[in-house]
Amino acid sequence: MKKILFGAITLMVGLVVLAGFFFQDPFGPALTLIYQWGLVLVAVGGLIGLGTLAAFHIRNIIQQKKGWISSAVLLAAFLFSLIAGFVLTPQNAFYRDLILNVQVPVETSLLAILAATLLYASLQLIRTRGWTPLSIAFMASAVFSMLFNLGLIQTASGTLGEQVLMFFRRLPLVGARGVLIGMALGGLVMGLRFLLSTDHPGGER
Amino acid sequence: MTWSQVAWVVIGLAAVLLLVLTWLVKPRRYALRHSAFAQRLSQSRTATLEQGRRQEVVLGHALWSRVYPGLGLSALASYTALLNAETLADGRQTVSASEGILVTFARQIIQGRYQAGFSEELLQDKVQPVVYGPTPFSFNGGLMADLKMQDYGTLVILGDFGPEAAISVKNIHDQRGEAFAATGSMASQAALFVNVDDLLLGEEAYLAPALLDPSPQAQAAALTEDLLRVGVILALVIGATLKAVGVL
Amino acid sequence: MTSSAVIWGVIGFLLTVMILSYLIRDSLFFRLATYLLIGLTAGYLVVLLVNRVLLPQLIWPMGAASWSQRLWLLIPILLAGLLLVGQIPRLALLSKIPLAYLAGLSAAVAIGGAVFGTLVPQGQAVLDTFDPYRIYADPQLVWMRILDAGVMILGVVGTLSYFHFGQPLQETKRKRAEDRPQILQVFSKIGEGFLGITLGAVFAGVFSTALLALIDRIAVIGGMLGQFLGGL
Structure with a gap:
């Protein structure tokens, strides 16, 4: 019975949304409303997820698991960002600078690590994948694209x-x-x- | 016939095929091609369980993907297949995502399974849903740290991911663990192609649920997709011919 | 340079060094820097979710709305409440209602996005390469346009064939468990090559972007060290 009820909710919502794609005039407003409610649920899900994140690190600290000091740093940063965000608002210049000046260097550096990881792994490509049409085409295309992107192939x-x-x-x-x-x-x-x-x-x- | 009408015909046809093949015809003789992915993943998970190590399942960054629709749902369907009785009893599995709603779905799946067949008081460990970080890179940083701090034997990457997924794979290899990926974006597939042996490419990412749990429903879905694909191939060839001669 | 720019520059430099230390070995510094990012972005996201989604969608409209509009607003509040309460294991059943709602919405978005957003436009683009007006638009390039069109249909059909999941329908034709039906098997070999070409080109793009990030970070470190040493 429960299964049928949940299945019916899924089907009904899905059909209304699909009908909204097809008959935009009569179903347009309903579609907007359903999207908005869906966004609210995704946002609440986001908050639940961030609660899970905090709980995970609180547990690490309480149980003094390996890396609990890092967890403490994370929670301190989380609380600071949360309080600063609500007090100063996200439009505040200092708050924006704080987020961006941490986010940009850390994320760019992680991307830089990706370069090293990909370089190392690609050098071993044939060893791991062997000479298959897929790996040969992959390698030839990657090399050609790189040379072209670098401007080494010109006509x-x-x-x-x-x-x-x-x-x-x-x-x-x-x-x-x-x-x-x-x-x-x-x-x-x-x-x-x-x-x-x-x-x-x-x-x- | 407009393109919009063509789209509705495709959707209608797909729905009818799926319903008929799932509930009426049930094609028992339809065999999926052999996939080393499912076999090796099963072996890796068994070895991980026997060695008392942990499994990590990653469900990606988004439930709704604009460019690759349905990837979030595919990750959830695959995850359902990865929660077998042994894993639930062992409890040493972490399931993570950077979007909270994916973790909420995962928690629902886990709770449903435990309530269906386990006395939770008897279990030492339980499968844990976790958010390592809220953005793709912060998530990856958190995942990398956890992969180093705990003893993981198997990493399964599912759903909507970017190329950054390739960094965390190095960590599991450093631990002598194995990585498996059924991610959606072409950037992630290209990056993972060089450092993940067991990788589902392109459309195969949507086949993961059927490979991991070959139920009649999953088989019917795979057959539906195969029939649709053949239909699309024929439509493209006929359409191209008609276009070339100026009819279309 | 203002003092705040100097402070942010130093912070950026330190974080860069901490993250790049991972290339030597995984260390506490790497973890601290990533956890700092996770903590800050998590807090920022909570603020954004509350300020940009929950308050404007649920709470603020309550004040100005009529009674009937308020009744409509109660539905998402109820769904959100059920989702929250359902996180308590004993009440998990309650969260199945909002999750069923989201599953329906996600499924419809996936279906619509797949067909209207990808299948139709991509199919159209394939067929457009066969448009006679396009082929004969430039008399000097006719052969190239015909080649383009031929390669396009061959490549797309090949790539699609590569992804065929099933074995041949007749059991007598199943020689190896990896084989597709015969005609698709032939095209799949061509498709495998095209798939490799595509992934290789995408890989080159990803690698170039990552390499640029590496060069940028090295420049940041070099610049900061230069300023520091120059000031001594």
Whole structure:
């Protein structure tokens, strides 16, 4: 009975939203309302998630687990940011500077670490994946794209060479279209599975 | 016929196919191609359990993905398949996401499973849902730290991810653990291609639930997708021919 | 340079060094810097969620709304309340109602996004390469446009074939468990190549971006050290 009730809610909401895509005039306002409520729920879910984050680190500190000092730093930063945000508001220049001047260097540095990780891993590509059509095409395309991006492959404008080069530049788009069409089919069927309750939001079978 | 009408025909056809194949026809003879991904993941999870190590399942950054629709739902469907009785009894599994609502869904799935078949008072550890960080990079930083601090044997990355997923994979390899990925974005797939052996590419990311739990419903969904794909291929070839001769 | 710019510069420099120390070994410094980011962004996000979503959507409209509008506002408040209360294990059942609502919304968004946002536009783009007006627009490039169109349909059909999940329908035709139906198997080999080309090009883009970030961080460290040493 419970399953049927939850399935009915899912189906009803989904059908109204889909009807809103098709019949925009009569269902438009309902669609906006359903989206807004959904956004509210996602926001509440976000708060619950951040509560989980805080609880996880409070537990680390209480149980003095490995890395509890870092957890204490995290909680202190969380509380400081929270109080400063509510007192000063997010538009405040100091508050914005505080967030951005931590976020930008840390995130850019993590991206820099990604460069080192990718370089190291790509050097071992053939060892890990072997000589397959996929890995060969991957490597050749990556090297060609890099050389092109660096401006090391150039041709004179209006020549046959330029046309050939542009043809090779367009090749990745072909596979991308295939991948995107395929993923759209995957997304469509996955959406229908949830809508028609062959999969349930709570994981029931 | 407008493109909008074509879209509705596709949706209607997909819905009818899925319903018919799930509830009426039930194609038992339809066999999915062999996937080393599911087999190796199962082996890795068993080894992790036997060695008393932890499993980490990551559900991605978003329930709603603009470019890759349905990835959040796919991650949740896959996670359902990863919560078997042994894992629930062992309890040494962490499930994480950077979006709170994904963790809320995961918690619901976990609670439902425990309530369905376990006496929770008898369990030492229970599967934990965690948010490591609220943004993709902060999440990844938190995940990297946790992978170093605790003894993880298996890392499963699902759902909507960016290329930063590749950094945390290095940490699990450093611990002699194994990584498995069924992520959606092309940037993440390209980055993970070089350092994850067991990776589902492109549309295969949506196949993960069927590979991990080959239930009749999942089989029916895979067959529906296959039939739709063949239909799309035929439509493209016929459409291209008609376009070339100026009919379309 | 203002004093606040100097302070933020020094903080940025220290955080950069702490994070990049990971390249030598995972250390407490790396953890401290990432946890500082997590804490600050988590607090910021709570403020944003409350100030930009919950207050404007739920609380502020209550004051100016009519009674009937207030009744409508009660629905999201009720759903949000159920989601919150449902986090208590004994009351978990209650949160299934808002989660069922979200599942329906997410499913419809996925279906609409997949078909209207991706499938139709991408399909259209494939067919457009066969448009005779486009092919014959520049007489000198006709052969190139025809080649483009041919490669496009071959590549897209190949890539789609590569993702075929099932084995051949007739059991007698199943030679290996990895094989697709025969015709799709042929096209899938072509698709594998196109998939590799696409992923390789995307990889080059990701790697270039990451490399630029690395160069930027090295420049920051170099600049700060230069200023520091120059001031001595």
